Amino acid sequence: MSQFAIRRLLTFIPALLAVAVVIALLMDMIPGDPVTIMLGLDAPGESINRRRIELGLDRPMHVRLLEWLTNALRGDLGQSIILEKSVSQTIAERYSVTISLALFALAVALAVGLPAGIVASVKQGTWIDWAVTTSALLWLSLPGFWIALNLIFLFSVRLGWFPVGGFVPVTENPLDFLKHLVLPAVSMGLGSAGILARFTRTSMLEVLRMDYIGTARAKGLREIVVLLRHALKNALIPIITMVGISFGDMLGGAVISELVFNMPGVGRMVLDAVKRRDYPLIQGGIFVVTATYLMVNLLVDLLYAWADPQIRFE
């Protein structure tokens, strides 16, 4: 296991580097001169040149990339142009919003998707199965931003149960923190819940057909023990990967929830930076979100290897 962990860890570092290089290349592909865009077309050539040198844009691409990487290693992602603040600090202030949002959405997806999939597989062919598979398909077909608006209209505007938007840190008021996260998490989690429910159902049905399940039943074990201890435990293995992918969707999808629910997260920061062409902020934001996703995938792979010993020896 530790050997597998080390091998997997060793692929994480080049992946992180590759991601940083790709983002830097993408930033370099932006047509036109960022300084001209920032200062406007009618800005005097002298001030454009001065700003270029200030931002270090007069040096070749690979030099800037190398500098960005060495600074990033020390936790310095550069200066935001618009906010006139360090990128790392800006992200640090917003990171907890995005992570809480993604974790809560994942919790919703798991809490709804897993039981729904298990029940559907056990009741295969009945109306319950039909109801689960149909609603799962419906959830994953609805655009998240539209679910969000409908939830706000119903539960905030009409019923007044939840706030329309905003974010309260957990340290300030845990109850308010939860209240502010319910609607965004549900709007993001439902689609993944649909995907997870379908996946769990398929995975469970495959396992339930195995011989050892018949053996377990023949031994006279109670059905619930057969289902949970024997079937679910093995059916969960492929589901772990799916959960990792879902988490990536949540990290990305947070952009939409943060916009709709007016939450100060990293996703909305990237979106605002895109609209205002604040390149250091875009670069840093995308890097941090992607690095988080890579880290989650690393954890998922380790979990997977722990759950399924066959993987470790491939």
Place this chain on the structure above:
Amino acid sequence: MIRETHAVDKIPTSLSDRLRWDSPWRQALRRLRRNPSGLIGLTILAAMTIAHLGAPLFTDLDPTALDKRAILQAPSPEHPFGTDRYGRDLLSRVLYGGRISLLVASIVALVTTCTGVILGSLSGYFPRLDSTIMRIMDLVMAFPTIILAIAIVAILGPQLLNILIALVTVVTPRTSRVVRGVILATKEKEFVLAGRSVGAGDLRIIFRHLLPSAVPALLVRQTYVFGISILIEGGLNFLGVGVQPEIPTLGAVVAEGRQFLREMPWISFYAGMAIALLVLGINLLGDGLRDALDPRMKV
């Protein structure tokens, strides 16, 4: 019953036998016709396609025409979906807006079929190319989908073509993995080795012997790609990093309605509903196709 046994017989040679022969495709079509979810999906999708492509048949109003006297009106016989803050008719905006979704999804599904087939077969067939191509695909998949799409559109500029580039980039890796998977599983089979032993070249083996096996899985995957593309395109336009603002799109209409949600929830409602119906229709059809093309995948 006779037809069923005929199906497993050897492939007939005479023309009359061939006409009666139950090819796998014909069997699949028959299964699809008996599949309620596939049929419902096809019906929804067909109805939505007719509504969007035939938009001028259902409304005389121009989706971009401003009307100062009809700002923010509730649904009425004249404006069945109401009007937006510039007095533009929302029914026509939804009907015409869906065209962009259909256009984007069709192009992305077609182009990624090509990119997926090319990259997937190169990777599955030539072991030397495999790790390079797959590492690049992994790299693309390392980014959260919507973040990468936003970044690409941000860099290239908000235009229809750039939305397409962004979507093709984020969709291609998984499609090429589907093709690669089938090629890897098929290339050591006897009929392929037989083909090679009689001197068939690499291209002939890939196109005549390997890719036909990938068609069912690819068809199912690309149906879902159609739906995914509509959702991502809707999301990008909702976020304001989509096509040029003067083009009506479903995502942009939902976004416009956001600030009037309290008093006029219908502005966002119908446009979002149109996206939901399109995606639901295509996903139902995808499930139907999956069950019909590969009964083993149905559990």
